[in-house]
Amino acid sequence: MKDLRLASLGGRKRTAVKVGDVKIGSGFTVIAGPCAVESEGQIVETAVAVKEAGADLLRGGAFKPRTSPYAFQGLGEEGLKLLQKAKDETGLPIVTEIIDPRDAKLVSDYADALQIGARNMQNFALLKEVGKLEKPVLLKRGLSATIEEWLYCAEYILKEGNPNVIMCERGIRTFEKYTRNTLDLSSVPALKELTHLPVITDPSHGTGRNSLVAPMAMASLAVGADGIIVEVHRKPEESASDRDQTLSIGQFKEMMERIGKLKKGLE
Amino acid sequence: MKDLRLASLGGRKRTAVKVGDVKIGSGFTVIAGPCAVESEGQIVETAVAVKEAGADLLRGGAFKPRTSPYAFQGLGEEGLKLLQKAKDETGLPIVTEIIDPRDAKLVSDYADALQIGARNMQNFALLKEVGKLEKPVLLKRGLSATIEEWLYCAEYILKEGNPNVIMCERGIRTFEKYTRNTLDLSSVPALKELTHLPVITDPSHGTGRNSLVAPMAMASLAVGADGIIVEVHRKPEESASDRDQTLSIGQFKEMMERIGKLKKGLE
Amino acid sequence: MKDLRLASLGGRKRTAVKVGDVKIGSGFTVIAGPCAVESEGQIVETAVAVKEAGADLLRGGAFKPRTSPYAFQGLGEEGLKLLQKAKDETGLPIVTEIIDPRDAKLVSDYADALQIGARNMQNFALLKEVGKLEKPVLLKRGLSATIEEWLYCAEYILKEGNPNVIMCERGIRTFEKYTRNTLDLSSVPALKELTHLPVITDPSHGTGRNSLVAPMAMASLAVGADGIIVEVHRKPEESASDRDQTLSIGQFKEMMERIGKLKKGLE
């Protein structure tokens, strides 16, 4: 980093970001839920199940940035309302994506944390807008962003007055075809050297393969991440998007048990 | 491409997009001007000079997406007004970047074509907004976008009703350090096979080095591009941004002469 | 480059490398022929045809580095003998690949220039061995090599006493899937700034698509390359390897005519 006066820099005093009652940056936080909110049954049922298995927060997209304009774009405000129901049912705080600065108020009314997706990492208009809020922001790394550029995006938010930024490594684009992306776990200890902000990983998008999610979640814990965000669906084979990388409830439970055991080795 | 019914596909019947009186897709169009509008003297003087050297359109940024929030962010509406003055002086139509969907009307009032930058290629809220206009849109390729993804972004605009999209190859991110990006010239004939939309290149951002702009502009013409967009400044060493890749007026003139000669070999 | 005393550096005084009677680095040299030598009929017939269309040298592999050990590995010494026959018939000097330092004498007995393939760019034992010969060496860029690393490989050859090195840009590996590799044409003017050695391109491997070879050959000429190496086969559909990127005799002729015309625009 050329500019050492950045508000995001300085790895010594760690920041923990509070989302609802959960402190990200203290312990290992697990955010789980479907790629997209599809129906009340789907989101509530999944929320109940992931909570039971030990998840701390619920994820689910109402506004979906999709490669093709003809693909399912999310339920919009209706999706936000269904997330609210799942929260009422389970008490799990909500993390959901925002893709338009004009939706800042609307999404904030429902969400406990706002997700900025990889494609919008350098959508500076959006960063400035969420920087004016107090809501925590989960900032995903762009597909080909360097760590330095990613930190500057956090800085865009901090500069506007919102100190509640969580960095989320979600895989970078490489030539490898077996995985959807290459989850760069070295970015976790690298960020721990550079910034005081909490850092989580997304092994679902990071690998794009169901079978690789649990091993990479374990590795995320071992490498020092503050948590993970994973895609879980009551019936992955019926999921409207990201089917190949979504865990079933059973797989999620099993992963949570392995994580629980591994934690003891790190104490 | 999986979906062959896309409006952007079909390379046989070529589309030419009219920007002011200039038809992009018919002949070799040259768009030139500074990275950012800095002052009246700077933009008007540069506009007069590039017109004299043979440029067809004027470029210049009023809203600048910058890696750091502390870097110069552009003059905003004031910059648009200065572009208008340069247009009044020279008659050159204006190409300028839009980075916020809320600025659609404002920027459209001044610009003859709206540029979507590489970082915003998959800013779907912005794409949908410019898709509702009739203004031509110059759509840059994202830093790590595949050709397929890029075409889907054009499709986002077309789907909303705006048929006037110009594709702009501006270099992809690789591991090479000598150049700022790697200008993928093979994307030009690839797009010519896939889409009817016009395709131009940006050898300034594509290389990041002043000395490589003219050779890559020549290669762009030879490979079949419909034009180029290049950064030119009356005094590159005083430019507020992109100094290393900006041509002086003299260098631009010399390049235009070489392009003129090369055109004859392609007739 | 950190070390400015390298023998390969200094772009001012250009070196032309003589292969048979052909000077690479003076004019635009065209090397053409099949991926692999398959039979006497195939190589001789192709050689006669490419010569007639204007090729300056004949390419053809006798030792083939293949991804799978079960793929055709080339005819070995028998292939070299067939290349000799094609040379006797047409007078075209021969360029063929060497993949084992123990074959240096054998391959040199037949070839006019030795090709080091992309996968062997940093095979230092091989580089040192060909450095002890006087035969010209066509050194391909590695799949993910920087320009700096590539120049150091040329330096390995020069340091051993062989000054006859030709640099060959053959595409780098990226995430793009439409093309096999991304032909980095900016490396040509970049090398012209850095080194006195001649630089050619390989639009066949660089794109992996038949239809993109001619446009990228044209662009190579316009960007300042000293020549090209292209795959041509009398019957591309029967080629034992690289079928998708191989030109037919007819396509090669047509490309040579377009190149001839373009040259005039560059005079």
Add this chain to the structure above:
Amino acid sequence: MKDLRLASLGGRKRTAVKVGDVKIGSGFTVIAGPCAVESEGQIVETAVAVKEAGADLLRGGAFKPRTSPYAFQGLGEEGLKLLQKAKDETGLPIVTEIIDPRDAKLVSDYADALQIGARNMQNFALLKEVGKLEKPVLLKRGLSATIEEWLYCAEYILKEGNPNVIMCERGIRTFEKYTRNTLDLSSVPALKELTHLPVITDPSHGTGRNSLVAPMAMASLAVGADGIIVEVHRKPEESASDRDQTLSIGQFKEMMERIGKLKKGLE
């Protein structure tokens, strides 16, 4: 993988490869030692220290593939003799690199396992030569190799009759500049799905930064790797190569203690 009959494929029945008395593929094997053998004092002293800290094998290069021909190329046979002394002193089996097929007998006389470096992954002449031996081969992933290509290289060795191949993930080249390479930990569980061969990682080359080695070693264990290979030097600051990524004896000891504790969480 297109060809499912490959000898390397089939992840169910695991192969353990015996190097000296150590079984790689059974437990978590730690290979440690300096980048290059520099002197008797250096290698013996480092060997004694890493053994004491719990290392299972000793690494150290006698033949060094270096980017520049003017950089230290290793002590050659003299280096092999010094490795022998370190082995005599400690009992640690030796892993050392081979870069020339003509050295196969020489290196085999001293080494317990032969390393094929990233740059030589597709040096097929070398792969075939080590395939004719019985010595275990540690096969590093190439800088931009896909998992499929890497497996085909293992297949080159297996096909010649040598079944003792250990896969080693050592990082791939990306655009990220903070780390030297990007250690792709997802390749470990991916390989576990595809092949029965053991898989280790190299967090030293994979990150290029001293401070990231231990976190990535921990993550390697958690993700399911069969071991690691790390660079350790009695005085990293005096190391002739790879200084920035080399652990001191103290750092190595500390890492081994953390690994020991983590193992318990995985039981």
